Amino acid sequence: MSQASKPQLPGNTEDPYCGTRPEPSQLFSDDDQVIVSSRCFQSPEHKQQGACGIQDAAECYRKLFQEALVTLREKLEAATNLLAEERERMVTIQEEEQRFKEMIEAEYKMRFQLLTEEEGLAAYQVDLSLHGPNQDQLMKCGTELMQKSQEMLQRLSHLGRENMGKLKASEVRLEEHLCSLQKTITDLEKTCGESAVVLLQNAKCYLKRSESILLQSLEPAQITDLSSCQIIGTSSVLLRLQRRITLDPDTAHPSLVLSEDLRSVGFGETPKTEPCTPRRLDFGASVLGAESFATGRHYWEVAVGQATQWQVGICDCTERTDSIPGASGGKVLLMGSTMGADCTLWVFPPLRKVCLRKQMYKVGVFLDCECGQVSFYNVTEQSLIYGFSHLTFRGAVRPMFSLCLPHGDMSSDSLTVCLPQTHP
Incomplete structure (x- = not known):
């Protein structure tokens, strides 16, 4: 953001005042951010500082405020869009988690069906009367497949909760950022319509506040792709x-x-x-x-x-x-x-x-x-x-x-x- 330039000191001015003298003020010290009189300007405490007419100074800051408003409104729109995207991602990851859950269940179900058919069994039922090495081996393999399936589903659920937590934290940050942006925009818009004397009060403070909020980065939450829950090993x-x-x-x-x-x-x-x-x-x-x-x-x-x-x-x-x-x-x-x-x-x-x-x-x-x-x-x-x-x-x-x-x-x-x- 461009910095406020110091307008040249006018050639003739009336004696203003700086709070210690009764004369009407006409000059603005940009370094001290105070309104001073021409007589006060020549005093030792102001002698080394630059000053210009308050109307010139006000117009200079009004222009800087308007430039800042353009950028702030652009960032407000970007933050609003990002917030909507983050909320949409919350819905999406819930749908994805359900989809991957069904995918994991279908994969292990298919593996177990292939296993049982390979053993010459049309279906598998838990029956205490079953005997023999084939049934024992089948039960052991079935138990292993079930354990792997549960471990994968637990990992998927953990990642889903972790991703949702990151997105909710991002939502809170963006909501707070939007509030700050909107308040800053409202304050600058109001200040731009004020008189020169009122506008110059805390002018540099408003610019610093605008610059500070514009420097804050807007980044989406970094979440883990659920497809990273890969099922390792394929059925022979x-x-x-x-x-x-x-x-x-x-x-x-x-x-x-x-x-x-x-x-x-x-x-x-x-x-x-x-x-x-x-x-x-x-x-x-x-x-x-x-x-x-x-x-x-x-x-x-x-x-x-x-x-x-x-x-x-x-x-x-x-x-x-x-x-x-x-x-x-x-x-x-x-x-x-x-x-x-x-x-x-x-x-x-x-x-x-x-x-x-x-x-x-x-x-x-x-x-x-x-x-x-x-x-x-x-x-x-x-x-x-x-x-x-x-x-x-x-x-x-x-x-x-x-x-x-x-x-x-x-x-x-x-x-x-x-x-x-x-x-x-």
């Missing part, structure tokens, strides 16, 4: 559900080229010029898997390490009569964007950013058609990235793979569907 049973997925060339975007074994997709040097088939995707740089699934559980892995912009997931193939999804809707996707060693992930729908602790090179996709569950895994770190549950599919769904269309130079991005294999 998933590998037994791994399918051999191939790509459907009839659905490939014209800019894409598929490998001979129909497992890899990348960009060609020039887009295809042959007529588009009715089943070809004309949005993004996408291609569907040749396989479709209407029932059962299925799992596949995709190598994404060489791609900078990619999407993997599933699409509902019943949205259109030609079994090809539209550009919007009917899809459940994990999207990645890599810049150097940094990778950012989003899931859809709706579009949400999720946490990634380390760069990954393979993505696992799990599909349960009956339960309407789709889960994405970081195969590199053996952890759950995000899971959707209670989805409704109208019919068969197909794997989907996308790359970001290049701008300018040809992109070397590629995706490869991994062959089924048993991991150690």
Whole structure:
């Protein structure tokens, strides 16, 4: 903020007074912040100080007040918006906590179901009459899964309370800051309309107060991303559900080229010029898997390490009569964007950013058609990235793979569907 300049002392003035002399005052000492008389100005206590006419001084400060008011009003608007955002975040983190709670419960429920079915049991019931090593082992594994689930839910609840506490503290700070801003604005507006003598009283004090409040930073509360509550370790049973997925060339975007074994997709040097088939995707740089699934559980892995912009997931193939999804809707996707060693992930729908602790090179996709569950895994770190549950599919769904269309130079991005294999 600009400082008040010292107007030049007028050439002729009448003798004012400074509280000790009866003459009317006409000069203002900016250094002492007092009104003085011209005779008083020549006295030893004021001789070394500068002064100017009170009207000139008042106009100078009025201009500075008006400049401060512009900035204060801008900050008032910013603080009001930030307060609204913080209150909105309070609602959002409560919704997110519930969503992650359901995701954790669905993941461990799925793991237990896979475990029981692997043991040849259709369902698990606590029955004291059960005997044998299989039942004992199953009960032990079930207990371990339940403990892990409870530990994860407790951690999630702790983070939720911690985040809410930070947001509430931020709300209180912002409310107090708004009160200070509004009072300062009101005082300055009132002072600007006062007479010169009244305006100059405590003028520098008003400016310092304005500068002080403007120097206070407005920052949102720093909260912990709930997606950091990652479920580490994946079920080995998933590998037994791994399918051999191939790509459907009839659905490939014209800019894409598929490998001979129909497992890899990348960009060609020039887009295809042959007529588009009715089943070809004309949005993004996408291609569907040749396989479709209407029932059962299925799992596949995709190598994404060489791609900078990619999407993997599933699409509902019943949205259109030609079994090809539209550009919007009917899809459940994990999207990645890599810049150097940094990778950012989003899931859809709706579009949400999720946490990634380390760069990954393979993505696992799990599909349960009956339960309407789709889960994405970081195969590199053996952890759950995000899971959707209670989805409704109208019919068969197909794997989907996308790359970001290049701008300018040809992109070397590629995706490869991994062959089924048993991991150690």
